[in-house]
Amino acid sequence: MTRASPKRRERNYRQYCGLAAALDAVGERWTLLIVRECMLGPRRYKELLADLPGIGTNLLSERLKKLCALGVLSHEESTDRGYVYELTGMGESLREPVKGLARWGMALLDEVPDDSVVRPHWGFLAVEAMADATRCPSVREEYEFRVDDEVFHLRVDHGVTEAARGACADPALVATTDAATFVRIGSGGCTPLEAVEAGKLSLSGAPEAVLRCSTVLGLSPGS
Structure with a gap:
């Protein structure tokens, strides 16, 4: 009989601080980029996968599941048997922080690398x-x-x-x-x-x- 692998424990900062709590929730790689995509309106799973090249299907599913569990995203089944994801009210409250990070990050950009996607x-x-x-x-x-x-x-x-x-x-x-x-x-x-x-x-x-x-x-x- 094959033993099920133990569930991976999610790492966190273990700090009683608002910033640490926010990073525990949305600080993992790809998470805020998923939020960025949903800032444009409801997005299908296939659209997210296409516009986040390199993420991988399992990781995207994992991140979406967590964002839905946190109440940042909601989802419903679409006509093509996939799911459509959109920001909740809690997710919309991330709009200004994400825009602020985007403004801050613009100053860090240089020439467009050959291997970058736009x-x-x-x-x-x-x-x-x-x-x-x-x-x-x-x-x-x-x-x-x-x-x-x-x-x-x-x-x-x-x-x-x-x-x-x-x-x-x-x-x-x-x-x-x-x-x-x-x-x-x-x-x-x-x-x-x-x-x-x-x-x-x-x-x-x-x-x-x-x-x-x-x-x-x-x-x-x-x-």
């Missing part, structure tokens, strides 16, 4: 993380971003920003680029002007709108 929808999260409409408190307009085959927009309304997937009705600016270039601009690897001159970015809109959008995103439009 997904267009990560540009959506980059915009959401970088945007601060209080830099232009009197502005009310929308900016549309076309990153590879994804389209999303940023609404700025008197100091408040809202990012959403899809096109907008009357954009003051339309920016078209690829995901790698978008991330390079956000990390300071190049300016919007340099990307335009290199043929990696096209901008359609009034120069004043370009300046306002750059200001909202904390970017220098020129050199």
Whole structure:
């Protein structure tokens, strides 16, 4: 008779501290990246697996099971006999910390390594993380971003920003680029002007709108 292998005990910091408790919950490798993917809306298991290359099916299942048990994600069966995962209210409360980490991490990025993966929808999260409409408190307009085959927009309304997937009705600016270039601009690897001159970015809109959008995103439009 084969003896069942003992259940692996989950390691934790054993510290009575909010930060330690948070890291015990979501500090494991891949966990916050799963949260990042679900910040875009409900995601199917197959979509998560495709957009997290290298994670492996068993590890993804393990992380999803833990996030559901913690109440960070909920899941329901989809029509294709898989599961759809989405953030709960508790999971949504991770949005600002994840955006803050994304902003902090942008400064650590260098040139895009040959073996790195870049997904267009990560540009959506980059915009959401970088945007601060209080830099232009009197502005009310929308900016549309076309990153590879994804389209999303940023609404700025008197100091408040809202990012959403899809096109907008009357954009003051339309920016078209690829995901790698978008991330390079956000990390300071190049300016919007340099990307335009290199043929990696096209901008359609009034120069004043370009300046306002750059200001909202904390970017220098020129050199």
